[in-house]
Structure formats: C-alpha cells, structure tokens
Amino acid sequence: MSKLIVPVILAGGQGTRLWPLSRAARPKQFLSLTGDQSLFQQTLDRVGDSALYAPAVVMTNADYRFIVAEQAADMGVTLQGILLEPVARNTAVAIVAAAAFVRERFGDDAIILVLPSDHEIDVDAGYLEAIQHAATAARAGDLVTFGLLPSHPETGYGYIKAQAEVGGGARSVESFAEKPDLARAEQMLAEGGYFWNSGMFMLGVGIFLRECEMLAPETFAAAITSVSQAKTDLDFVRLDETSFAKAPNISVDYAIFEKTTRAVVTAVNFDWSDLGAWDAVWKTSSKDASNNASRGKVTLSNVSNSLVISDAAHVAVEGLDDIAVIATDDAVYVGKLSEAQKVGAMVKVLRAGKTTSGLTEIHKTAYRPWGGYSSIFSGDRFQVKRLFVTPGKKLSLQKHHHRAEHWIVVRGTAHVTIDGTVTTLSENQSIYLPLSCAHRLANPGKIELELIEVQTGSYLGEDDIIRIEDEFGRA
Structure with a gap:
C-alpha cells in the first residue's frame, strides 16, 4: 500500500467554448492560454511533489495520446499510465x-x-491544506468533492449545498444543484451554504468502486471489463472499446455522488477558474488601464473591458466596449465578452455546415507525434505546407498513390529515405519524391527541422498515406 496520492487527470474534453483557438484536434487543455505552459502542463506541475503524489494517471482519447506524451516529456514528467478512452x-x-x-x-x-x-x-x-483535509476524509471512507466559495452569482457552474467552512474538515453534502439562471444564482449566494462544484474529487478506490458497483452497476461493469481487457500500445493503455461503449453517457455526479451517502465536501477559497469561456480567460489575464486583456499582434484604441487575441494577422480594434476578438490563421470570432457562453452554440452552427465543419475540428497547424505541419496555400492540383520535425524524430515510411512531393529544407538537417536510399540535406537544399515512392523523413540533428513541402497531383487528401513502417504504431 502506498501512502502517496495518485493523481488522475482527465484530459479528453474538446473545449468548444474557446473556439477558434480550441478545436477538436487540439483542445484548450493543450493550449497555453494563461502562461508559457499549457493548462495540462500546469495540472501536471500541481501534482509534481513526489513526497505527496505518485506519478499521475492521465485519461484521454486516442487522438490526444501523442500530445499528452509529448507535453509530459517536455516537462521531464514520468506518468503512471496514459489510458485511452475509445x-x-x-x-x-x-x-x-x-x-x-x-x-x-x-x-x-x-x-x-x-x-x-x-x-x-x-x-x-489554502489549496495545500484542502488537499490534506480531503485525503484524510477519503482515507476514512468518504467520497470527497471540492467546493469553491462563490465570489459572484455564476450561471456557468453547478453548485453544492453543505454546512462546510473554508479551512475546516470535510462536511456532508446536502444536495447538488444544476447550473442555475441568474436569479437562482443570486438567491443561492444570499442564502449561503452553497459552493461552486469544482469537478475535483478525492477518492479511496476501494470504497469508490464498491459504491459504484452498488449505485451504477452498468457503469461499473463497463469500466472494469474495459480495464481487464485493455491492450498495451507503445506507452499507452487502450481500454476495450466494446465494453467501454456499453457505459451510460453520464457524469460521476449523476451516477454516484447524488446517490451515495458517503459524499462530503471540502470547502476552499483559492483562486480557481475552469476557463470554460473567453470571459473566464479575460478574468484571469493581466489587463491594461482600460481593463483590456490582449495577446499577440494587437492594437487597441478607445477600447475597454475587452479581450483581443491574435495568433496570426495584426488585429486593430477601435471604439468598442465588452468585446471578444479571437483571431487565428483561418478563423476570427467576434462577439460580446459578457455573452462568451454563446460561443458553444456558434460552434454547433459551424459544425453543421458542410463548408465550415472543418473549422471546428482542425487548425491550419496540425500536430503529430514527430512534430507537425501547417497549411500555407492550396490550389487546383497543388498544395504548399510547412513541416516541422522534432530533433531525433522521424515520420513513418510511407507512399502516396495520387501525389508527388518536393521538399526544401529551410532550417536544420534532414535524412530523406527514397526507396531505400538515404540522402542528407542541409539548409537551402531540396529533393523530389516521385509518385508511389516509399519515402521517409527524419531529423538527426539537435534543432527543429523545418521544410517547405510542395505537393502536386490529382488528389491531395491526408488519407492518401499508405504507412509501411511506423515507430508510433500507426502502420
């Protein structure tokens, strides 16, 4: 038995309310929204004390597995396991x-x-004290949730009612409340005894699993079988899809916490935000004298109480108040900052359109376990991309049936394999990859390899890749 707390980090969400920066292929937890580290890396950092925590378990989906592994490796963090939700x-x-x-x-x-x-x-x-209080309660057999002392009548969070006090021990949960309207949120704050539901839990696994078996048997059976029949894939654990898919689509609050008699809450008052929408990002960001938060190439004139972020073009805003402007290289969102929760509805509209659905899924920059690529320009029968390859990494050995490629090295050194022959290229050198050749790109150097790729052919889709050999298990 280990006395260490085992962190379980949930990293599978898509964060649609932070569109267009957050998208299905690279959601908000892997973005650097409030500092140099991504939110996922900040979470790893919080559980980095080896005297208190064992290595973390990360629960994510298969599409994010290499991002999780890469961002943990960048920090020098060893994980207990990366579990993949099918x-x-x-x-x-x-x-x-x-x-x-x-x-x-x-x-x-x-x-x-x-x-x-x-x-x-x-x-x-206060945070560290709350962790200790929660761990004590969990070891005594309680199922602990963390309740944040409300600072304002928030309509974007669920609430917990309990006679708990900040800094005190865990107290029994009286009830849970769904996200309220403004009038009800104001009423709850006036009554007192309500806390924001943080979505954080401290649980003894034996007690928790027994409660789940009793209160949510379908969920329990699906989870247990998915783990017992899981397959190891490189550094990942693929949970069994057939059994996992049988689980009800339900939150842990509904399935267990609202039914159990063991639910307690530890009340806390540390600075916290779920960064669920752009107004939350604005609240946690540093601001200028006019109460504006900005990042990137931004010029503001006579603007107040606003958030302006640009990852691409220079954005100039004049004479506006309470505005959110989020610009990427292929999409721009403009709306009232005070109505930031409506971004999710906008994403649903975009996802439903044939010509706009892709904007909700991928960025012009796509990340891969070896690095990634950015789309620069596409036309009839040709496409231009920027490829970047991490030192020591290599792409799969592959071929294309419908396109040829030209590679020009911009920075670094490349090892290029074409039908078994390896060529070394330096900056300003190029090579031609004919249709249907078996080819591979590798970075043997110490710095990032950067290339310009020009594709020509009758079909340029990403699904025209036949992988022959791949160190990431994708062949």
Missing part, C-alpha cells in the same frame, strides 16, 4: 476505469485525486 462517455466511466487501473497497481487502500486538465488554480497554503 469513445466519449462523460466522466463517470472514465473515473471508474481510472480507479480500477490504480487499484490493480496500488490496491484497495489507494487514494486518487481526480483533476480536470483545463483548470487554472493558484496553489497557495
């Missing part, structure tokens, strides 16, 4: 599967700290 089924089955995975390694007495990967938290003395 289908989206909300938090209940994800947390139960993670608990079962931890029980196999540490036993029934293990304690897990469940953390969303997309929150910003100020780790102060």
Whole structure:
C-alpha cells in the first residue's frame, strides 16, 4: 500500500467554448492560454511533489495520446499510465476505469485525486491544506468533492449545498444543484451554504468502486471489463472499446455522488477558474488601464473591458466596449465578452455546415507525434505546407498513390529515405519524391527541422498515406 496520492487527470474534453483557438484536434487543455505552459502542463506541475503524489494517471482519447506524451516529456514528467478512452462517455466511466487501473497497481487502500486538465488554480497554503483535509476524509471512507466559495452569482457552474467552512474538515453534502439562471444564482449566494462544484474529487478506490458497483452497476461493469481487457500500445493503455461503449453517457455526479451517502465536501477559497469561456480567460489575464486583456499582434484604441487575441494577422480594434476578438490563421470570432457562453452554440452552427465543419475540428497547424505541419496555400492540383520535425524524430515510411512531393529544407538537417536510399540535406537544399515512392523523413540533428513541402497531383487528401513502417504504431 502506498501512502502517496495518485493523481488522475482527465484530459479528453474538446473545449468548444474557446473556439477558434480550441478545436477538436487540439483542445484548450493543450493550449497555453494563461502562461508559457499549457493548462495540462500546469495540472501536471500541481501534482509534481513526489513526497505527496505518485506519478499521475492521465485519461484521454486516442487522438490526444501523442500530445499528452509529448507535453509530459517536455516537462521531464514520468506518468503512471496514459489510458485511452475509445469513445466519449462523460466522466463517470472514465473515473471508474481510472480507479480500477490504480487499484490493480496500488490496491484497495489507494487514494486518487481526480483533476480536470483545463483548470487554472493558484496553489497557495489554502489549496495545500484542502488537499490534506480531503485525503484524510477519503482515507476514512468518504467520497470527497471540492467546493469553491462563490465570489459572484455564476450561471456557468453547478453548485453544492453543505454546512462546510473554508479551512475546516470535510462536511456532508446536502444536495447538488444544476447550473442555475441568474436569479437562482443570486438567491443561492444570499442564502449561503452553497459552493461552486469544482469537478475535483478525492477518492479511496476501494470504497469508490464498491459504491459504484452498488449505485451504477452498468457503469461499473463497463469500466472494469474495459480495464481487464485493455491492450498495451507503445506507452499507452487502450481500454476495450466494446465494453467501454456499453457505459451510460453520464457524469460521476449523476451516477454516484447524488446517490451515495458517503459524499462530503471540502470547502476552499483559492483562486480557481475552469476557463470554460473567453470571459473566464479575460478574468484571469493581466489587463491594461482600460481593463483590456490582449495577446499577440494587437492594437487597441478607445477600447475597454475587452479581450483581443491574435495568433496570426495584426488585429486593430477601435471604439468598442465588452468585446471578444479571437483571431487565428483561418478563423476570427467576434462577439460580446459578457455573452462568451454563446460561443458553444456558434460552434454547433459551424459544425453543421458542410463548408465550415472543418473549422471546428482542425487548425491550419496540425500536430503529430514527430512534430507537425501547417497549411500555407492550396490550389487546383497543388498544395504548399510547412513541416516541422522534432530533433531525433522521424515520420513513418510511407507512399502516396495520387501525389508527388518536393521538399526544401529551410532550417536544420534532414535524412530523406527514397526507396531505400538515404540522402542528407542541409539548409537551402531540396529533393523530389516521385509518385508511389516509399519515402521517409527524419531529423538527426539537435534543432527543429523545418521544410517547405510542395505537393502536386490529382488528389491531395491526408488519407492518401499508405504507412509501411511506423515507430508510433500507426502502420
């Protein structure tokens, strides 16, 4: 039995309300919204004390597995395991599967700290005290959730009612409340005894799994079987899809916490934000004298109470108040900052359109386990991309049936394999890859390799890739 707390980090969400920066292929938890580190990396950092925490378990989906591994490696962090959800089924089955995975390694007495990967938290003395209070309660057999002392009548969070006090021990939960309208939120704050539901939990895995088996047997059976029949794939654990998919699409609050008699809340008052929408990003950002937060190439004139971010073109805003402008290289969102929750509805509209659905899925820059690429320009029968390859990494050995490629090295050194012959290229050198040749690109150097790729042919889609050999298990 380990006395260390095992962090379980949930990193599978898509964060649609932070579009257009956050998209399905690279959601908000992997973006650097409030600092140099991504939100996921900030979460790893919070559980980095080896005297208190065991290596973390990360629950994510297969599309994000290499991003998780890369961002952890960039920090020099070793993970307990990266569990891959085969289908989206909300938090209940994800947390139960993670608990079962931890029980196999540490036993029934293990304690897990469940953390969303997309929150910003100020780790102060109050935070650390709350972790200790919650761990004590979990070891005594309670299922602990963390309740944040409300600072305003927020309509974007669920609430917990309990006679708990900040800095005190865990107290029994009286009830849970869904996201309220403004009038009800104001009423709850006036009554007192209500806390924001943070989505963080401290759980003894044995007690938690037994409660789940009793209160949510379908979820329990799906999770346990998905773990027992999981397959190892490189550094990842692929949960069994057939069994996992049988789980109800339900949150852990609905499945267990609203039914159990063991639910308690630890009340806390540290700085916290779920960064669920652009107004939350604005609130946690540094601001100028006119209460504006900005990042990137931005010029503001007579603007107040606004958020302006540009990852691409220079954005100039004149004479506006309460505005959010978020610009990427292929999309721009403009709306009232005070109505930032409506971005999710906008994403649904875009996703439903044939010509706009792609804007919700991928960026012009796509990340891969070896680096990534950016689309520069496309036309009839040709396409131009920028490729970047991490030092020591190589792409799969592959071929294309419908296109030829030209590679020009802009920076670094490239090893290019064409039908078994390896050529070394330096800056300003180029090479031609004919149709249907077996080819591979590798970066043997110490700096990032950057190339310009020109594709020509009758079909230029990403699905025209026949992988022959791949070190990332994709062949």
